[in-house]
Amino acid sequence: MTMTTSGIERLNALPQRPYLPGPSPLQRMERLSESLDGPDLLVKRDDTLPLAMGGNKVRKLAYVVADALAHGADTLITAGALQSNHCLLTLAAANREGLACRLVLEERIPGTYDPQAGGNNFLYRLLGAERIDVVGRGDTAGGLRRAAAAARSEGRTPYVIPVGGSNPLGGCGYASCAVELLAQLVEMGLTADRIVCASGSGGTHAGLVAGLIAAGSDVEVTGVNVSRPRAEQESSVTALTEAILAFLEIDAALAPDRIACRDEWLGPGYSLPSADMLNAVATVARTQGIVLDPVYTGKAMAGLIGMIRGGELTAGQTVIFLHTGGTAALFASQGMFTAALG
Ligand SMILES: Cc1ncc(COP(=O)(O)O)c(C=O)c1O
CATH class of the missing domain: 3.40.50.1100 (Rossmann fold)
Incomplete structure:
Protein backbone atom coordinates (compact mmCIF):
# COMPACT_ATOMS: atom_id res chain seq x y z
CA MET A 1 0.00 0.00 0.00
CA THR A 2 1.39 3.43 -0.89
CA MET A 3 0.95 6.29 1.55
CA THR A 4 0.01 9.67 0.09
CA THR A 5 1.40 12.81 1.67
CA SER A 6 -1.08 15.62 2.14
CA GLY A 7 -0.41 19.28 1.42
CA ILE A 8 -0.48 19.98 5.16
CA GLU A 9 2.14 17.30 5.78
CA ARG A 10 4.33 18.78 3.05
CA LEU A 11 3.90 22.22 4.62
CA ASN A 12 4.84 20.86 8.04
CA ALA A 13 7.90 19.15 6.59
CA LEU A 14 9.35 22.29 4.98
CA PRO A 15 12.65 23.37 6.57
CA GLN A 16 12.00 26.45 8.66
CA ARG A 17 14.16 28.79 10.75
CA PRO A 18 12.91 29.09 14.35
CA TYR A 19 11.62 32.66 14.21
CA LEU A 20 8.12 31.86 15.47
CA PRO A 21 7.58 31.39 19.20
CA GLY A 22 4.30 29.50 18.65
CA PRO A 23 0.92 30.76 17.42
CA SER A 24 0.53 34.54 17.30
CA PRO A 25 -2.29 35.80 19.56
CA LEU A 26 -5.88 35.79 18.27
CA GLN A 27 -7.71 38.46 20.23
CA ARG A 28 -11.24 39.81 20.31
CA MET A 29 -11.73 43.49 19.48
CA GLU A 30 -14.93 43.94 21.51
CA ARG A 31 -14.83 47.72 21.72
CA LEU A 32 -14.30 48.11 17.99
CA SER A 33 -17.13 45.62 17.27
CA GLU A 34 -19.44 47.54 19.60
CA SER A 35 -18.53 50.95 18.25
CA LEU A 36 -19.39 49.78 14.74
CA ASP A 37 -22.43 47.74 15.80
CA GLY A 38 -20.84 45.08 13.64
CA PRO A 39 -19.69 41.48 13.59
CA ASP A 40 -17.64 39.76 16.26
CA LEU A 41 -14.19 41.07 15.30
CA LEU A 42 -10.97 39.29 16.13
CA VAL A 43 -7.43 40.30 15.28
CA LYS A 44 -4.62 37.88 14.48
CA ARG A 45 -1.59 39.66 15.92
CA ASP A 46 1.19 38.91 13.45
CA ASP A 47 2.49 42.37 14.32
CA THR A 48 3.76 40.78 17.54
CA LEU A 49 6.02 38.22 15.84
CA PRO A 50 9.51 38.48 17.26
CA LEU A 51 11.98 39.80 14.67
CA ALA A 52 12.68 43.56 14.61
CA MET A 53 9.24 45.21 14.68
CA GLY A 54 7.32 42.02 13.82
CA GLY A 55 4.91 41.59 10.92
CA ASN A 56 3.99 39.20 8.14
CA SER A 166 6.23 36.61 -2.18
CA ASN A 167 7.35 33.51 -4.04
CA PRO A 168 5.65 30.14 -3.47
CA LEU A 169 8.03 29.25 -0.63
CA GLY A 170 7.43 32.59 1.15
CA GLY A 171 3.69 32.23 0.58
CA CYS A 172 3.83 28.96 2.53
CA GLY A 173 4.36 31.13 5.63
CA TYR A 174 0.74 32.21 5.28
CA ALA A 175 -0.48 28.74 4.37
CA SER A 176 0.87 27.73 7.80
CA CYS A 177 -0.74 30.79 9.34
CA ALA A 178 -4.14 29.71 7.96
CA VAL A 179 -3.73 26.27 9.51
CA GLU A 180 -2.67 27.85 12.83
CA LEU A 181 -5.65 30.22 12.76
CA LEU A 182 -8.15 27.42 12.07
CA ALA A 183 -6.81 25.51 15.08
CA GLN A 184 -7.17 28.61 17.29
CA LEU A 185 -10.76 29.09 16.11
CA VAL A 186 -11.60 25.49 16.97
CA GLU A 187 -10.08 26.00 20.43
CA MET A 188 -12.21 29.14 20.93
CA GLY A 189 -15.34 27.38 19.64
CA LEU A 190 -15.68 29.83 16.75
CA THR A 191 -16.25 29.58 13.02
CA ALA A 192 -15.00 32.45 10.92
CA ASP A 193 -17.08 33.91 8.12
CA ARG A 194 -14.35 36.07 6.67
CA ILE A 195 -10.66 36.91 6.96
CA VAL A 196 -9.62 40.43 5.93
CA CYS A 197 -5.99 41.27 5.13
CA ALA A 198 -3.93 43.78 3.20
CA SER A 199 -3.02 42.56 -0.30
CA GLY A 200 0.26 43.96 -1.66
CA SER A 201 2.80 41.68 -3.31
CA GLY A 202 0.13 39.05 -2.63
CA GLY A 203 2.05 36.34 -0.74
CA THR A 204 0.05 36.80 2.44
CA HIS A 205 -3.32 36.70 0.71
CA ALA A 206 -2.38 33.82 -1.61
CA GLY A 207 -0.75 31.82 1.19
CA LEU A 208 -3.84 32.16 3.39
CA VAL A 209 -6.12 30.91 0.62
CA ALA A 210 -3.77 28.02 -0.24
CA GLY A 211 -3.57 27.03 3.44
CA LEU A 212 -7.36 27.13 3.82
CA ILE A 213 -7.74 24.96 0.73
CA ALA A 214 -5.11 22.54 2.06
CA ALA A 215 -7.06 22.33 5.33
CA GLY A 216 -10.40 21.86 3.53
CA SER A 217 -11.81 25.17 4.83
CA ASP A 218 -14.03 27.44 2.78
CA VAL A 219 -13.64 30.59 4.91
CA GLU A 220 -13.68 33.63 2.61
CA VAL A 221 -10.60 35.83 2.41
CA THR A 222 -10.91 39.46 1.31
CA GLY A 223 -7.71 41.19 0.31
CA VAL A 224 -7.76 44.96 0.55
CA ASN A 225 -5.51 46.29 -2.19
CA VAL A 226 -2.75 48.68 -1.26
CA SER A 227 -1.15 49.22 -4.65
CA ARG A 228 -3.13 47.92 -7.64
CA PRO A 229 -6.60 47.99 -9.15
CA ARG A 230 -8.87 45.05 -8.46
CA ALA A 231 -8.57 42.98 -11.66
CA GLU A 232 -4.78 43.24 -11.75
CA GLN A 233 -4.43 42.24 -8.11
CA GLU A 234 -6.91 39.37 -8.43
CA SER A 235 -5.03 37.89 -11.36
CA SER A 236 -1.67 38.21 -9.61
CA VAL A 237 -2.97 36.67 -6.34
CA THR A 238 -4.70 33.89 -8.31
CA ALA A 239 -1.44 33.02 -10.09
CA LEU A 240 0.49 33.01 -6.82
CA THR A 241 -2.15 30.88 -5.05
CA GLU A 242 -1.98 28.35 -7.89
CA ALA A 243 1.81 28.34 -7.65
CA ILE A 244 1.69 27.70 -3.88
CA LEU A 245 -0.84 24.88 -4.36
CA ALA A 246 1.41 23.35 -7.03
CA PHE A 247 4.48 23.78 -4.81
CA LEU A 248 2.69 21.89 -2.03
CA GLU A 249 1.44 19.36 -4.62
CA ILE A 250 -2.15 20.07 -3.66
CA ASP A 251 -4.32 18.90 -6.49
CA ALA A 252 -7.28 21.25 -5.99
CA ALA A 253 -8.82 23.55 -8.56
CA LEU A 254 -8.98 27.16 -7.46
CA ALA A 255 -12.58 28.34 -7.85
CA PRO A 256 -12.67 31.60 -9.86
CA ASP A 257 -14.43 33.49 -7.04
CA ARG A 258 -12.05 32.26 -4.33
CA ILE A 259 -9.69 35.22 -4.79
CA ALA A 260 -11.43 38.46 -3.86
CA CYS A 261 -9.53 41.74 -3.90
CA ARG A 262 -11.04 45.14 -3.22
CA ASP A 263 -9.66 48.46 -4.36
CA GLU A 264 -12.19 50.91 -2.88
CA TRP A 265 -9.78 51.76 -0.03
CA LEU A 266 -6.62 52.15 -2.08
CA GLY A 267 -6.98 55.94 -1.86
CA PRO A 268 -4.69 58.00 -4.11
CA GLY A 269 -2.23 55.08 -4.45
CA TYR A 270 0.48 53.03 -2.77
CA SER A 271 1.62 54.58 0.52
CA LEU A 272 -0.43 57.73 -0.10
CA PRO A 273 -2.79 58.65 2.73
CA SER A 274 -6.58 58.61 2.53
CA ALA A 275 -9.06 60.00 5.06
CA ASP A 276 -10.47 56.47 5.58
CA MET A 277 -7.00 55.12 6.42
CA LEU A 278 -6.21 57.94 8.86
CA ASN A 279 -9.56 57.49 10.62
CA ALA A 280 -9.17 53.69 10.74
CA VAL A 281 -5.71 53.91 12.33
CA ALA A 282 -6.95 56.44 14.91
CA THR A 283 -10.15 54.45 15.63
CA VAL A 284 -8.33 51.17 16.32
CA ALA A 285 -5.69 52.90 18.43
CA ARG A 286 -8.41 54.62 20.48
CA THR A 287 -10.81 51.70 20.89
CA GLN A 288 -8.41 48.79 21.23
CA GLY A 289 -4.97 50.22 22.00
CA ILE A 290 -3.65 48.52 18.84
CA VAL A 291 -1.32 50.41 16.55
CA LEU A 292 -1.74 49.86 12.79
CA ASP A 293 0.42 51.21 9.97
CA PRO A 294 -0.39 53.84 7.33
CA VAL A 295 0.49 51.83 4.20
CA TYR A 296 -1.00 48.35 4.67
CA THR A 297 -3.01 47.59 7.79
CA GLY A 298 -4.51 51.10 7.99
CA LYS A 299 -5.99 50.66 4.52
CA ALA A 300 -7.03 47.05 5.23
CA MET A 301 -8.81 48.25 8.38
CA ALA A 302 -10.43 51.09 6.43
CA GLY A 303 -11.74 48.32 4.16
CA LEU A 304 -13.04 46.25 7.07
CA ILE A 305 -14.81 49.27 8.58
CA GLY A 306 -16.15 50.22 5.14
CA MET A 307 -17.53 46.70 4.60
CA ILE A 308 -19.29 46.87 7.99
CA ARG A 309 -20.69 50.36 7.38
CA GLY A 310 -21.83 49.28 3.90
CA GLY A 311 -23.76 46.31 5.37
CA GLU A 312 -21.61 43.65 3.72
CA LEU A 313 -20.36 42.38 7.11
CA THR A 314 -22.98 42.34 9.86
CA ALA A 315 -23.63 41.53 13.51
CA GLY A 316 -23.82 37.77 14.05
CA GLN A 317 -20.83 37.09 11.82
CA THR A 318 -17.27 36.38 12.95
CA VAL A 319 -14.57 38.27 11.08
CA ILE A 320 -10.81 37.96 11.50
CA PHE A 321 -8.55 40.91 10.75
CA LEU A 322 -4.95 39.95 10.06
CA HIS A 323 -2.58 42.52 11.56
CA THR A 324 0.47 42.17 9.33
CA GLY A 325 2.63 44.72 11.19
CA GLY A 326 4.42 47.64 9.57
CA THR A 327 4.07 50.07 12.48
CA ALA A 328 7.62 51.48 12.06
CA ALA A 329 6.41 53.35 8.96
CA LEU A 330 4.13 55.40 11.24
CA PHE A 331 7.20 57.19 12.56
CA ALA A 332 7.99 58.46 9.10
CA SER A 333 4.37 59.54 8.53
CA GLN A 334 3.38 61.53 11.60
CA GLY A 335 2.59 64.68 9.63
CA MET A 336 -0.27 63.09 7.70
CA PHE A 337 -2.16 62.38 10.95
CA THR A 338 -2.48 65.97 12.15
CA ALA A 339 -6.06 66.51 10.99
CA ALA A 340 -7.27 63.00 11.96
CA LEU A 341 -6.02 63.40 15.53
CA GLY A 342 -7.85 66.66 16.06
C1 LIG B 1 2.89 45.57 7.11
C2 LIG B 1 2.55 44.87 5.86
N1 LIG B 1 1.31 44.38 5.72
C3 LIG B 1 0.91 43.77 4.60
C4 LIG B 1 1.77 43.62 3.54
C5 LIG B 1 1.25 42.96 2.32
O1 LIG B 1 1.67 41.64 2.27
P1 LIG B 1 1.92 40.98 0.88
O2 LIG B 1 3.05 41.73 0.24
O3 LIG B 1 2.23 39.58 1.21
O4 LIG B 1 0.69 41.14 0.07
C6 LIG B 1 3.08 44.09 3.63
C7 LIG B 1 4.00 43.95 2.50
O5 LIG B 1 5.04 44.53 2.44
C8 LIG B 1 3.48 44.73 4.83
O6 LIG B 1 4.72 45.22 4.97
Whole structure:
Protein backbone atom coordinates (compact mmCIF):
# COMPACT_ATOMS: atom_id res chain seq x y z
CA MET A 1 0.00 0.00 0.00
CA THR A 2 1.39 3.43 -0.89
CA MET A 3 0.95 6.29 1.55
CA THR A 4 0.01 9.67 0.09
CA THR A 5 1.40 12.81 1.67
CA SER A 6 -1.08 15.62 2.14
CA GLY A 7 -0.41 19.28 1.42
CA ILE A 8 -0.48 19.98 5.16
CA GLU A 9 2.14 17.30 5.78
CA ARG A 10 4.33 18.78 3.05
CA LEU A 11 3.90 22.22 4.62
CA ASN A 12 4.84 20.86 8.04
CA ALA A 13 7.90 19.15 6.59
CA LEU A 14 9.35 22.29 4.98
CA PRO A 15 12.65 23.37 6.57
CA GLN A 16 12.00 26.45 8.66
CA ARG A 17 14.16 28.79 10.75
CA PRO A 18 12.91 29.09 14.35
CA TYR A 19 11.62 32.66 14.21
CA LEU A 20 8.12 31.86 15.47
CA PRO A 21 7.58 31.39 19.20
CA GLY A 22 4.30 29.50 18.65
CA PRO A 23 0.92 30.76 17.42
CA SER A 24 0.53 34.54 17.30
CA PRO A 25 -2.29 35.80 19.56
CA LEU A 26 -5.88 35.79 18.27
CA GLN A 27 -7.71 38.46 20.23
CA ARG A 28 -11.24 39.81 20.31
CA MET A 29 -11.73 43.49 19.48
CA GLU A 30 -14.93 43.94 21.51
CA ARG A 31 -14.83 47.72 21.72
CA LEU A 32 -14.30 48.11 17.99
CA SER A 33 -17.13 45.62 17.27
CA GLU A 34 -19.44 47.54 19.60
CA SER A 35 -18.53 50.95 18.25
CA LEU A 36 -19.39 49.78 14.74
CA ASP A 37 -22.43 47.74 15.80
CA GLY A 38 -20.84 45.08 13.64
CA PRO A 39 -19.69 41.48 13.59
CA ASP A 40 -17.64 39.76 16.26
CA LEU A 41 -14.19 41.07 15.30
CA LEU A 42 -10.97 39.29 16.13
CA VAL A 43 -7.43 40.30 15.28
CA LYS A 44 -4.62 37.88 14.48
CA ARG A 45 -1.59 39.66 15.92
CA ASP A 46 1.19 38.91 13.45
CA ASP A 47 2.49 42.37 14.32
CA THR A 48 3.76 40.78 17.54
CA LEU A 49 6.02 38.22 15.84
CA PRO A 50 9.51 38.48 17.26
CA LEU A 51 11.98 39.80 14.67
CA ALA A 52 12.68 43.56 14.61
CA MET A 53 9.24 45.21 14.68
CA GLY A 54 7.32 42.02 13.82
CA GLY A 55 4.91 41.59 10.92
CA ASN A 56 3.99 39.20 8.14
CA LYS A 57 7.51 38.91 6.75
CA VAL A 58 8.61 36.87 9.77
CA ARG A 59 6.56 33.86 8.64
CA LYS A 60 7.72 34.14 5.03
CA LEU A 61 11.38 34.57 5.99
CA ALA A 62 11.30 31.55 8.32
CA TYR A 63 11.03 29.40 5.15
CA VAL A 64 12.94 31.57 2.70
CA VAL A 65 16.01 32.04 4.91
CA ALA A 66 16.11 28.29 5.61
CA ASP A 67 16.37 27.87 1.83
CA ALA A 68 19.08 30.56 1.61
CA LEU A 69 21.14 28.75 4.24
CA ALA A 70 20.62 25.42 2.45
CA HIS A 71 22.10 27.09 -0.66
CA GLY A 72 25.18 28.20 1.30
CA ALA A 73 24.30 31.90 1.03
CA ASP A 74 26.38 34.44 2.92
CA THR A 75 24.53 37.55 1.70
CA LEU A 76 20.77 38.18 1.52
CA ILE A 77 19.67 40.68 -1.11
CA THR A 78 16.15 41.99 -1.41
CA ALA A 79 14.16 44.99 -2.61
CA GLY A 80 11.24 47.13 -1.63
CA ALA A 81 9.85 50.63 -1.41
CA LEU A 82 11.77 53.33 0.49
CA GLN A 83 9.98 52.45 3.75
CA SER A 84 9.91 48.70 3.19
CA ASN A 85 8.95 46.49 6.12
CA HIS A 86 10.14 43.52 4.10
CA CYS A 87 13.61 45.03 3.69
CA LEU A 88 13.80 45.70 7.43
CA LEU A 89 12.72 42.17 8.34
CA THR A 90 15.11 40.59 5.84
CA LEU A 91 17.92 42.62 7.41
CA ALA A 92 16.82 41.52 10.90
CA ALA A 93 16.77 37.85 9.81
CA ALA A 94 20.22 38.25 8.20
CA ASN A 95 21.59 39.68 11.46
CA ARG A 96 20.09 36.85 13.43
CA GLU A 97 21.78 34.34 11.10
CA GLY A 98 25.13 36.16 10.87
CA LEU A 99 24.61 36.89 7.16
CA ALA A 100 25.25 40.15 5.32
CA CYS A 101 22.26 42.01 3.89
CA ARG A 102 22.05 44.40 0.94
CA LEU A 103 18.93 46.32 -0.01
CA VAL A 104 17.60 47.73 -3.27
CA LEU A 105 15.13 50.54 -2.61
CA GLU A 106 12.75 51.74 -5.31
CA GLU A 107 12.42 55.52 -5.38
CA ARG A 108 9.01 55.69 -7.04
CA ILE A 109 8.89 59.48 -6.95
CA PRO A 110 12.24 61.01 -8.02
CA GLY A 111 13.99 62.91 -5.25
CA THR A 112 12.04 61.35 -2.36
CA TYR A 113 14.85 59.15 -0.96
CA ASP A 114 16.28 60.74 2.16
CA PRO A 115 19.06 58.73 3.82
CA GLN A 116 18.28 60.52 7.09
CA ALA A 117 14.53 59.69 7.02
CA GLY A 118 12.97 58.02 10.05
CA GLY A 119 10.82 54.89 10.35
CA ASN A 120 12.20 51.83 8.58
CA ASN A 121 14.88 53.92 6.92
CA PHE A 122 16.37 54.71 10.32
CA LEU A 123 16.14 51.03 11.22
CA TYR A 124 18.07 50.03 8.05
CA ARG A 125 20.94 52.10 9.44
CA LEU A 126 20.50 50.91 13.03
CA LEU A 127 20.53 47.25 12.01
CA GLY A 128 23.45 47.91 9.67
CA ALA A 129 22.46 47.17 6.06
CA GLU A 130 25.76 46.49 4.31
CA ARG A 131 24.75 48.37 1.20
CA ILE A 132 21.69 50.26 -0.02
CA ASP A 133 21.16 50.83 -3.76
CA VAL A 134 18.43 53.28 -4.69
CA VAL A 135 16.85 52.62 -8.10
CA GLY A 136 14.21 54.45 -10.12
CA ARG A 137 10.59 53.42 -10.60
CA GLY A 138 10.27 50.03 -12.34
CA ASP A 139 13.98 49.19 -12.00
CA THR A 140 13.68 46.86 -9.01
CA ALA A 141 14.36 43.64 -10.95
CA GLY A 142 17.35 45.27 -12.65
CA GLY A 143 18.60 46.57 -9.30
CA LEU A 144 18.39 43.08 -7.79
CA ARG A 145 20.28 41.58 -10.75
CA ARG A 146 23.02 44.20 -10.50
CA ALA A 147 23.31 43.82 -6.71
CA ALA A 148 23.61 40.02 -7.04
CA ALA A 149 26.22 40.32 -9.81
CA ALA A 150 28.23 42.80 -7.73
CA ALA A 151 28.14 40.48 -4.71
CA ARG A 152 29.25 37.50 -6.84
CA SER A 153 32.11 39.54 -8.31
CA GLU A 154 33.30 40.09 -4.72
CA GLY A 155 33.33 36.33 -4.10
CA ARG A 156 30.06 36.33 -2.13
CA THR A 157 27.29 33.75 -2.40
CA PRO A 158 24.20 35.96 -2.62
CA TYR A 159 20.61 34.79 -2.25
CA VAL A 160 18.00 37.06 -3.79
CA ILE A 161 14.63 37.27 -2.08
CA PRO A 162 11.86 38.75 -4.26
CA VAL A 163 9.89 41.86 -3.27
CA GLY A 164 7.70 41.06 -0.27
CA GLY A 165 9.15 37.55 0.01
CA SER A 166 6.23 36.61 -2.18
CA ASN A 167 7.35 33.51 -4.04
CA PRO A 168 5.65 30.14 -3.47
CA LEU A 169 8.03 29.25 -0.63
CA GLY A 170 7.43 32.59 1.15
CA GLY A 171 3.69 32.23 0.58
CA CYS A 172 3.83 28.96 2.53
CA GLY A 173 4.36 31.13 5.63
CA TYR A 174 0.74 32.21 5.28
CA ALA A 175 -0.48 28.74 4.37
CA SER A 176 0.87 27.73 7.80
CA CYS A 177 -0.74 30.79 9.34
CA ALA A 178 -4.14 29.71 7.96
CA VAL A 179 -3.73 26.27 9.51
CA GLU A 180 -2.67 27.85 12.83
CA LEU A 181 -5.65 30.22 12.76
CA LEU A 182 -8.15 27.42 12.07
CA ALA A 183 -6.81 25.51 15.08
CA GLN A 184 -7.17 28.61 17.29
CA LEU A 185 -10.76 29.09 16.11
CA VAL A 186 -11.60 25.49 16.97
CA GLU A 187 -10.08 26.00 20.43
CA MET A 188 -12.21 29.14 20.93
CA GLY A 189 -15.34 27.38 19.64
CA LEU A 190 -15.68 29.83 16.75
CA THR A 191 -16.25 29.58 13.02
CA ALA A 192 -15.00 32.45 10.92
CA ASP A 193 -17.08 33.91 8.12
CA ARG A 194 -14.35 36.07 6.67
CA ILE A 195 -10.66 36.91 6.96
CA VAL A 196 -9.62 40.43 5.93
CA CYS A 197 -5.99 41.27 5.13
CA ALA A 198 -3.93 43.78 3.20
CA SER A 199 -3.02 42.56 -0.30
CA GLY A 200 0.26 43.96 -1.66
CA SER A 201 2.80 41.68 -3.31
CA GLY A 202 0.13 39.05 -2.63
CA GLY A 203 2.05 36.34 -0.74
CA THR A 204 0.05 36.80 2.44
CA HIS A 205 -3.32 36.70 0.71
CA ALA A 206 -2.38 33.82 -1.61
CA GLY A 207 -0.75 31.82 1.19
CA LEU A 208 -3.84 32.16 3.39
CA VAL A 209 -6.12 30.91 0.62
CA ALA A 210 -3.77 28.02 -0.24
CA GLY A 211 -3.57 27.03 3.44
CA LEU A 212 -7.36 27.13 3.82
CA ILE A 213 -7.74 24.96 0.73
CA ALA A 214 -5.11 22.54 2.06
CA ALA A 215 -7.06 22.33 5.33
CA GLY A 216 -10.40 21.86 3.53
CA SER A 217 -11.81 25.17 4.83
CA ASP A 218 -14.03 27.44 2.78
CA VAL A 219 -13.64 30.59 4.91
CA GLU A 220 -13.68 33.63 2.61
CA VAL A 221 -10.60 35.83 2.41
CA THR A 222 -10.91 39.46 1.31
CA GLY A 223 -7.71 41.19 0.31
CA VAL A 224 -7.76 44.96 0.55
CA ASN A 225 -5.51 46.29 -2.19
CA VAL A 226 -2.75 48.68 -1.26
CA SER A 227 -1.15 49.22 -4.65
CA ARG A 228 -3.13 47.92 -7.64
CA PRO A 229 -6.60 47.99 -9.15
CA ARG A 230 -8.87 45.05 -8.46
CA ALA A 231 -8.57 42.98 -11.66
CA GLU A 232 -4.78 43.24 -11.75
CA GLN A 233 -4.43 42.24 -8.11
CA GLU A 234 -6.91 39.37 -8.43
CA SER A 235 -5.03 37.89 -11.36
CA SER A 236 -1.67 38.21 -9.61
CA VAL A 237 -2.97 36.67 -6.34
CA THR A 238 -4.70 33.89 -8.31
CA ALA A 239 -1.44 33.02 -10.09
CA LEU A 240 0.49 33.01 -6.82
CA THR A 241 -2.15 30.88 -5.05
CA GLU A 242 -1.98 28.35 -7.89
CA ALA A 243 1.81 28.34 -7.65
CA ILE A 244 1.69 27.70 -3.88
CA LEU A 245 -0.84 24.88 -4.36
CA ALA A 246 1.41 23.35 -7.03
CA PHE A 247 4.48 23.78 -4.81
CA LEU A 248 2.69 21.89 -2.03
CA GLU A 249 1.44 19.36 -4.62
CA ILE A 250 -2.15 20.07 -3.66
CA ASP A 251 -4.32 18.90 -6.49
CA ALA A 252 -7.28 21.25 -5.99
CA ALA A 253 -8.82 23.55 -8.56
CA LEU A 254 -8.98 27.16 -7.46
CA ALA A 255 -12.58 28.34 -7.85
CA PRO A 256 -12.67 31.60 -9.86
CA ASP A 257 -14.43 33.49 -7.04
CA ARG A 258 -12.05 32.26 -4.33
CA ILE A 259 -9.69 35.22 -4.79
CA ALA A 260 -11.43 38.46 -3.86
CA CYS A 261 -9.53 41.74 -3.90
CA ARG A 262 -11.04 45.14 -3.22
CA ASP A 263 -9.66 48.46 -4.36
CA GLU A 264 -12.19 50.91 -2.88
CA TRP A 265 -9.78 51.76 -0.03
CA LEU A 266 -6.62 52.15 -2.08
CA GLY A 267 -6.98 55.94 -1.86
CA PRO A 268 -4.69 58.00 -4.11
CA GLY A 269 -2.23 55.08 -4.45
CA TYR A 270 0.48 53.03 -2.77
CA SER A 271 1.62 54.58 0.52
CA LEU A 272 -0.43 57.73 -0.10
CA PRO A 273 -2.79 58.65 2.73
CA SER A 274 -6.58 58.61 2.53
CA ALA A 275 -9.06 60.00 5.06
CA ASP A 276 -10.47 56.47 5.58
CA MET A 277 -7.00 55.12 6.42
CA LEU A 278 -6.21 57.94 8.86
CA ASN A 279 -9.56 57.49 10.62
CA ALA A 280 -9.17 53.69 10.74
CA VAL A 281 -5.71 53.91 12.33
CA ALA A 282 -6.95 56.44 14.91
CA THR A 283 -10.15 54.45 15.63
CA VAL A 284 -8.33 51.17 16.32
CA ALA A 285 -5.69 52.90 18.43
CA ARG A 286 -8.41 54.62 20.48
CA THR A 287 -10.81 51.70 20.89
CA GLN A 288 -8.41 48.79 21.23
CA GLY A 289 -4.97 50.22 22.00
CA ILE A 290 -3.65 48.52 18.84
CA VAL A 291 -1.32 50.41 16.55
CA LEU A 292 -1.74 49.86 12.79
CA ASP A 293 0.42 51.21 9.97
CA PRO A 294 -0.39 53.84 7.33
CA VAL A 295 0.49 51.83 4.20
CA TYR A 296 -1.00 48.35 4.67
CA THR A 297 -3.01 47.59 7.79
CA GLY A 298 -4.51 51.10 7.99
CA LYS A 299 -5.99 50.66 4.52
CA ALA A 300 -7.03 47.05 5.23
CA MET A 301 -8.81 48.25 8.38
CA ALA A 302 -10.43 51.09 6.43
CA GLY A 303 -11.74 48.32 4.16
CA LEU A 304 -13.04 46.25 7.07
CA ILE A 305 -14.81 49.27 8.58
CA GLY A 306 -16.15 50.22 5.14
CA MET A 307 -17.53 46.70 4.60
CA ILE A 308 -19.29 46.87 7.99
CA ARG A 309 -20.69 50.36 7.38
CA GLY A 310 -21.83 49.28 3.90
CA GLY A 311 -23.76 46.31 5.37
CA GLU A 312 -21.61 43.65 3.72
CA LEU A 313 -20.36 42.38 7.11
CA THR A 314 -22.98 42.34 9.86
CA ALA A 315 -23.63 41.53 13.51
CA GLY A 316 -23.82 37.77 14.05
CA GLN A 317 -20.83 37.09 11.82
CA THR A 318 -17.27 36.38 12.95
CA VAL A 319 -14.57 38.27 11.08
CA ILE A 320 -10.81 37.96 11.50
CA PHE A 321 -8.55 40.91 10.75
CA LEU A 322 -4.95 39.95 10.06
CA HIS A 323 -2.58 42.52 11.56
CA THR A 324 0.47 42.17 9.33
CA GLY A 325 2.63 44.72 11.19
CA GLY A 326 4.42 47.64 9.57
CA THR A 327 4.07 50.07 12.48
CA ALA A 328 7.62 51.48 12.06
CA ALA A 329 6.41 53.35 8.96
CA LEU A 330 4.13 55.40 11.24
CA PHE A 331 7.20 57.19 12.56
CA ALA A 332 7.99 58.46 9.10
CA SER A 333 4.37 59.54 8.53
CA GLN A 334 3.38 61.53 11.60
CA GLY A 335 2.59 64.68 9.63
CA MET A 336 -0.27 63.09 7.70
CA PHE A 337 -2.16 62.38 10.95
CA THR A 338 -2.48 65.97 12.15
CA ALA A 339 -6.06 66.51 10.99
CA ALA A 340 -7.27 63.00 11.96
CA LEU A 341 -6.02 63.40 15.53
CA GLY A 342 -7.85 66.66 16.06
C1 LIG B 1 2.89 45.57 7.11
C2 LIG B 1 2.55 44.87 5.86
N1 LIG B 1 1.31 44.38 5.72
C3 LIG B 1 0.91 43.77 4.60
C4 LIG B 1 1.77 43.62 3.54
C5 LIG B 1 1.25 42.96 2.32
O1 LIG B 1 1.67 41.64 2.27
P1 LIG B 1 1.92 40.98 0.88
O2 LIG B 1 3.05 41.73 0.24
O3 LIG B 1 2.23 39.58 1.21
O4 LIG B 1 0.69 41.14 0.07
C6 LIG B 1 3.08 44.09 3.63
C7 LIG B 1 4.00 43.95 2.50
O5 LIG B 1 5.04 44.53 2.44
C8 LIG B 1 3.48 44.73 4.83
O6 LIG B 1 4.72 45.22 4.97
